[in-house]
Amino acid sequence: MKKTIINFLNAVVFLAALLGCGKSSDQHSFTLGDSTFMLDNKPYQIISGEIHYPRVPREAWRARMKMAKAMGLNTIGTYVFWNLHEPEKGKFDFSGNNDIAAFVKIAKEEGLWVILRPSPYVCAEWEFGGYPYWLQNEKGLEVRSREKQYLSEYKKYIDEIGKQLAPLQINHGGNILMVQVENEYGSYGADKVYLEMNRKMFLEAGFDGLLYTCDPEKDIVKGHLKGLMPAINGQDNPLKVKQAVRSLNQGKGPFFIAEWYPAWFDWWGTPHHKVPADQYTGKLDTVLKEGISINMYMFHGGSTRGFMNGANFRDSIPFEPQISSYDYDAPLDEAGNATEKFMKFREVIAKHLPKDYSLPQVPEAKPSMALTSIKFDKEIGIFDYMGAGKVNEDPLTFEDMNQAYGYMVYKTKIAGGKKAELKIDGLRDYGIVFIDGERKGTMDRRLGQEQTILDVPQGSHTLEIFVENMGRINFGPNLLKNKKGIIGDVTFGGKILKGWTMYGLPLDKVDVSKISAVKSQKKTPVLKLGSFDVVNPSDTYLDFRRWGKGVVWVNGHNLGKYWSIGPQQTIYLPAEWLKKGKNEIIILELNKPEANVLTGLEQPILDQVNNDK
Template identity: 35%
Template sequence: MENIFEIKDNFYLNGSPMKIISGSIHYFRVVPEYWRDRLEKLKAMGCNVVETYVPWNKHEEYKGHFNFEGILDIKKFIEIAQELGLFVIIRPSHYICAEWEFGGLPAWLLAEDGMRLRTTYEPFLRHLDEYYKELFKILTPLQVNYGGPIIMMQVENEYGYFGNDKRYLQTLNDLMRKHGAVVPFVTSDGTWGEALESGMFNTNEVLPTANFGSKTEEHFEKLRRVIADGPLMCMEFWNGWFTPWGGNISKRDAKETAEELDKILKDGHVNFYMFHGGTNFGFMNGANNYDKLEADITSYDYDAPISECGDITPKYKECKKVIGKYVDIPEVKFSTKIEKKSYGKLVVKEKVTLFNTLETISSAKYSDFTLSMEKLGQNYGYILYRSNVGRGRKAENFRLVGANDRAKIYVNQKEVLTQYGLELGKSVDLTLDKEENNIIDILVENMGRVNFSEKLNWQRKGIDYGVVIDKHAHAGWDHYTLPLNNMDKVNFELGYETGVPAFYKFELDIEELGDTFLRLDGWGKGCVFVNNFNIGRFWEIGPQKTLYIPAPLLKKGKNEFIVFETEGRTGNYIELVGVPDLG
């Protein structure tokens, strides 16, 4: 049935006022088999809308190659929401922030010299236009006007923290309309400083909304000044927060969260950010870089009402009580059976040093000067630079120029130095201990591109300029790209040495499938593949101590686990436990 959704003095569906109580679930952070479960729990808390971002960097990971299948099947996610009687808010902006790698922008944009992100720069807009052409083939028929559940779309995301170009915002508006968007549009920004005014435009047609986690009256008052008679909406009610490696897990009191929710619903509308955070599978975590580089952990639990593994929390229960004051809450039967399993300890079956299997998982690309990941067509993972620096000597004032984010330096396959964040670029002296043909290897990890601030424009990974020895740039480099998307090519028969990066294979026979959590006590840093699926990064500095493995990633019979560890520090085993430990 076709519907009409309108924004006037309030939100209206077919002429009747609509109270929007929404929650954020990112389909791309949840295995598809659990979409229905998470959406059912959203409805059971009293929400009538689900909101999601759309990550350009996953749907078009490589230029011109579009993917809307599996965990990226946004159409199926929206259709499940509609089956459950939920409406949908879509935030299809090319930039999503979301503590997601590069804020959702595709890394291949950085391969183009002169690229200017989030501007009217013509090459950028051309790429976006081509992406929207494909994306809106899916989104357009799913709008309420055509019988679907989508009631609103967001034009940009917190643009007021980045720029104030109204022509750019209007251009995005026009692109979305061009490709078939007919539902009302919104923008969302914080109300601090000039962000709200900078990020809004054409307010007669595009409703500004606000993002905040507390002091509702203050933020709504600022919002009211710019929207006149329009409805007040908190588009991101920050009921939790994200966590960097080396930090502390953020927690927000359940009762205090519910009290703030009550203030929002008293005068306006809400979208929980997040209702269910999910997981930064693979290399998809974002990062911040202000005074120092802080990459986010694999878990995106966010201290949300529904935990990373789908558990109902005390925060859920307290918020449900408040929502019940404003709407009738339906009875919902949860249809997905989910159990947690402890499978015990696994000992390593096979192992091989990265240097020994390097040629089976990558191939050398030569250049006189170092090239960034993006210039080599690589988006994520690691990259290894290798050069023969000649005779034995002390290589004075050795330094990396234009390197991001973490570099491990080896002389003749022995580790001599690790630099991370602000340490990169500092000069050191290296001892070249062979009489001739000393080989330097530099393993650089992309820890996750920043997802916020003007630093988006400077996110090339690897070594973008060069390696300086004494006062000259050293020439002659082999480049080995290591996106680690080919674990079947690792040859475990080629030998193993301690103290350097290596791959470790484990096996587990399973009769009953359940969610489980991988502990890597005693292991240094790296990532883990379960049946060729990258479940994310681990790092001994914490706070996250376990990696979530949803049951759908496992199979009955033999399961294969491959750990890639970069520090040369390994435990005696890995362990699959039934309880998460996020620190």
């Protein structure tokens, strides 16, 4: 009899889980039971997957939600990204792909609940961990601390997020089940007063539903705030999950793995991370069988477009900027198609469903196409493209120039007649050195390169250093050391160089009118303009194996960066951003300005590393 009752309760739990938030009624309650979540006073198991709205074209949000339902998910998790919503101080943006409220509402329409993670710090392999660059211009400001300026800017931000999203909480008739306070704070600090300040600001912003914290097992005590629900990241042993949560929650549950990792992310110059599904199916089965709730990080990674990739850097590892693809070897691939991992996870989830419930059919894979060769008929060297500069005795950083991302050219005079070392005390992060417009060498922060030998002829010459911001650090103790450009002195033969002119190249938009039909004669970085025709817009992958290093725009959308060192060799171009007929393409190429033909593939190449020096 006891076994029959348990089986019945399990069936109720999983039926509720798979049915999701539903569409018939907005009146729901979501609370904590001693061992499970309680939805409308009935046991509820969250089966969630992370999707980040800016990493997916807005036009494809609904399709990704349908895929989530087809795998058996009942909930979607997402961060909220401060640097997207307040790119400049006091200027907020919730339009287009930044319309997080629309993302949440579409999830509701598709019968999915949402777990919201709106803390100012997200990590997420995202530029500066989600912080806007301009915080570094506030003298003395310290992120993730009680410092007054930080708390002031934080409050302004979270209040704006509250205006957008607090009304969408389940206790207000919406589909946001719960909201995360801070993010893996225990991996950074242990200030409980600071955590309490976070909680208070969330409440004042209108987030008055269920609040929780999440941390890796080794940091969960430091990162938890008494009174909030504790959740654990990266641990899927049911016994250890329950022990960790009970130790902080008066011996009770519910039990939630806030980040359950089915794979990992990639960075430039290292092999693509790929883990067979079979290594996870048993763990998923066990976790679900034990009634533990989960959020897969990631269910669908998508792409980190524009200049939004972050970087890792600690004393024990070199600078590691992440690639533009956020495929993550996730169940749903970068283009939103089901993988083998998706199908096997679906099978595991289906095992636990009531006999009278069946999952929706899996949508067919989207069609893809291989573009014919694109030839570029217009180009301009970057030194001819850049506008007026700013003069200063010493080099200025991106932040000094109020420039968030992109590139900058530093120019000064240099006395020749010797062969000596050019040294940059703080290159952030990739530099190309020119003398009188002639390329002389590169420096790469990843490799610890901040110097090169120059043989300069007699006389006065122009030194130009083209610098790329390859992404601010998003994790660890160096969050406060994230200024970009040249952050210290530049010396030649031991003598400090003075009298600099800085030319900002944010390239948030490219001025097409400047790109002429004249070919650049020197090996400087170059902007190239071309077009291609499409009959039936379909997904495609731009093949950059014969190119060097740069970034690409199609129809005004910055698709992200490419680099021949890999592992990513293609850039995903979604069908949603293509047009029938003529499409515009722009490329900034740093290292191979002679490249002039680009092709497309039907499938991505994400696993090819080259020893490109």
